[in-house]
Amino acid sequence: MIHYFFVPIFIGFIIQLIKILIDFYKEKKINVQSIRRAGGFPSVHSGISASITTLMLLKFGIDSSEFAIAFTFSFLFWYDSMNVRYEAGKHAKYLNNISHQLKTVFEFGDNKYILLKERLGHTLYEVLAGILFGSIITVILYTIFY
Numbered sequence: 001m002i003h004y005f006f007v008p009i010f011i012g013f014i015i016q017l018i019k020i021l022i023d024f025y026k027e028k029k030i031n032v033q034s035i036r037r038a039g040g041f042p043s044v045h046s047g048i049s050a051s052i053t054t055l056m057l058l059k060f061g062i063d064s065s066e067f068a069i070a071f072t073f074s075f076l077f078w079y080d081s082m083n084v085r086y087e088a089g090k091h092a093k094y095l096n097n098i099s100h101q102l103k104t105v106f107e108f109g110d111n112k113y114i115l116l117k118e119r120l121g122h123t124l125y126e127v128l129a130g131i132l133f134g135s136i137i138t139v140i141l142y143t144i145f146y
Contacts, residue, residue: 007141014137050134051137054134055072086122
């Protein structure tokens with residue numbers, strides 16, 4: 001029973017490490033913010049939810065209520081990250097641009113303004129990569145240990 005908890009958490013940890021390595025490759029430096037930053041390739045949320053869904057599929061079968069519930073909630077995660085959170089990130093980028101333009105036009109008292117987080121959601125490819133990675137690694141771990 002404990003593997004239902006540890007396998008998805010392990011998947012999330014590995015995906016987050018992959019994102020750190022990808023950010024390191026892009027930026028040529030270690031970015032400590034990458035450890036806790038949302039968004040990016042591959043999707044941690046998608047990997048974890050795909051892992052749980054795959055575990056339910058392997059343990060209980062495709063026609064089980066456990067698999068149906070896990071898949072339904074996973075689908076909600078995937079939809080939310082590709083649509084709601086992705087669009088919120090686009091809005092944040094737009095608002096940050098407006099804020100920057102206003103800063104150059106008007107003199108703020110303390111010359112400080114708040115930047116919104118722009119990296120929130122995922123593209124379809126980031127979600128699919130998380131789903132594939134989470135599912136494949138879960139099947140491998142399940143085959144080896146169970």
